[in-house]
Amino acid sequence: MVPVPASEGKQVEYRLRLDLAPCADDDQSVEVARLEQLGAERVDVGHGDETFMVLADPEGNEFCVLSPRDR
Template identity: 55%
Template sequence: MLNFSQICVDAHDPTALGAWWAEFLGWPHRTDSDGDVVLTPPPGHGPEWLFLAVPEDKVVKNRLHPDFTPEDQQAEVDRALALGARRVDIGQGEQSWVVLADPEGNEFCILAAEQ
């Protein structure tokens, strides 16, 4: 049996990107002994996120991305944009979700609130 323990995110600046995601998600973060930034979710909210330093910038669309379901989609989109996210067009067309990118260009979606 496997335990899903971490999601690893390559980052040009793991300190800045980890801090951005920690603020967006409202999760505590720390730097581990390897210099990686670790975000710890509340119990029952998924695995840790680990931000790892890489020398190259992101250049293509993510093959894997997180989706978030808020109570108020527009409020969360506005909050993400105010923190430095940007809207991106990955060919999704008109959908009920909003595709955004973090400061290093990693895509994520904010879904419509559940009814």
């Protein structure tokens, strides 16, 4: 589990946060680019150098795209 840090800009904490894990043959950067084309934006939540990328949908709901995992 990855803790969700409190952010001063948010009114309330999210009750649910999705983590998307690309299949082993997919690349994280390819999935992030696809999601950005669909309207997602990268979000800096202060995690620094991590293996996941935080994005937000057009309504501001945050989610993570993890590095590929072996099945």
